[in-house]
Amino acid sequence: MRTLITNGTIVTADGSYPADVLVDGERIAQVGLNLAASANADETIDATGKYVIPGGIDVHTHMKLPFGGTFAKDDFETGTRAAAFGGTTSIVDFAVQSKGRTLREGLDAWHALAEGNAVTDYGFHMIMSDVNDDSLAEMDGLVAEGVPDFKLFTAYPGVFYSDDGAIFRAMQRTAKNGGLIMMHAENGMAIDVIAADTVAAGTTDPIGHGLARYSVLEGEATNRVIRLAQAAKVPVYIVHLSAREALNAVRMARDEGLPAFAETCPQYLFLSLDDLGNGFNGAKFVCSPPLRSQDHQPELWKGLQKDDLQVVSTDHCPFDFHGQKELGRGDFRKIPNGLPGVEDRLDLLHDGGVVGGRITKERWVQIASTAPAKLFGMYPRKGSIAVGSDADIVVYDPNRKHTISASTHHMAVDYSCYEGRVVQGGSDVVMSRGSVVVRNGQFTGTKGAGRFIKRATADYSRMA
Ligand code: URP
Ligand code: ZN
Ligand code: ZN
Secondary structure, eight states: EEEEEEEOOOOOSHHHHHHHOEEEOOOOEEESSHHHHOOOSEEEEEEOOOOEOOOOOEEOOOOOOEEETEEOOOHHHHHHHHHHHTTEEEEEEEOOOOTTTOHHHHHHHHHHTTTTTTTTEEEEEEOOOOOOOHHHHHHHHHHHHTTOEEESSSTTTTTOOOOHHHHHHHHHHHHHHHEEEEOOOOOHHHHHHHHHHHHHTTSSTTTHHHHOOOOHHHHHHHHHHOOOOOOHOOOOOOOOOOOOOHHHHHHHHTTTOOOOOEOOHHHHHHHHGGGSSSGGGGGGGSSSOOOOOOGGGGHHHHHHHTTTTTTOOOOBOOOOOTGGGGGGGOOGGSSOOOOOOOOHHHHHHIIIIIIISOOOHHHHHHIIHHHHHHTTTTTTTSSSSSTBBBOOOEEEEEEEEEEEOTTTTTSSSSTTTTTTTTHHHHHHEEEEEEEEEEEEEOOOOTTTTTOOOOOOOOOOOGOO
């Protein structure tokens, strides 16, 4: 099958220019002007007035994550389908090592969840919950299998938490095997004390979640794990960074030339502590780190502008309000942590970032596709409009407006954090490896067509 995309504006991280794109099978075969005469195409897609961009890459999702006695609602079929509607054609999800189990068991379980179900391509990072001699030895094998990053937590004591010694041992191993350490950086021990005090003082509503998880304790943990990584001589990537104190720690490290990287998420750019108020309705907005006061938002945008933040991913981890978030009625500590968002990322960033004048459209493509592809060992196969790259392509209408709503979104969750928000920009045609999976609001893909992305390590020192 040969598909020609004509008359569009190609937008890449490096620049924008008018050109046609010829797709042959699963790959991009040609990029150039006036390809129609020689293309011999089976189908032509007219992209007049549209952007032609590499498919979005969301490197932080949690399909079916077990949390707080329940499971994130989206599975790999519904989650990748919803992502595709929003122009995201690759996800990297977190496989989970449960306490007392091996990394292998966790990874196999995640392969079983994804294979035959995902509609677009997917990779895995590994969450390490149990650092010991055996799991440390297993890490090298995972790197060789295309799972080269390991997430550890200074948060969630008793669940995913690791102490500094365990984190340091995982870092030392990763320094040797060439992988990347990803850190959830909040001081979970101190936060648990403050949360208990907050409940004891009578605040049990979701706002207590936001009040107890001090931003300074995100800053402290971020600086600590960066310095541990420096001592272990390993690259480190801070996930879901929400607070100015944490950003300051990343900026300082990067100014020193350390291979320290960070992502933020749309919820920290567009939502705030105020959303956690409003009684128990605030449970819809409970995630960790929590939504911050609005004054953090301009700092995060500045971080994106200056490349102190390299990536925006979603931390997509959806729980229904009814029946799941409600587990925490009367005690905010029991609300499952996580928000839905995999479908909305590109449009929110286009609307608030590009239309809002905060970032260029080239930077938009960079933070949502190209930089994640580079940092997570997928480039130039993904994240690029170039000859030989996978034909993961979005024909994006920068002018179309639509209203985000749970009644129209495709994520398997009963609410939207952005209910009623009008955004400018939307994905008209979405291709995954040469096949159209979404066309004008209709799903045309196939369950199980998504393939595992065996990822390489990257030369992180050259990216610092
Ligand atoms: O609240 C969140 N972020 N839930 C998902 C798990 C995690 O910490 O990433
Ligand atoms: Zn986390
Ligand atoms: Zn997460």
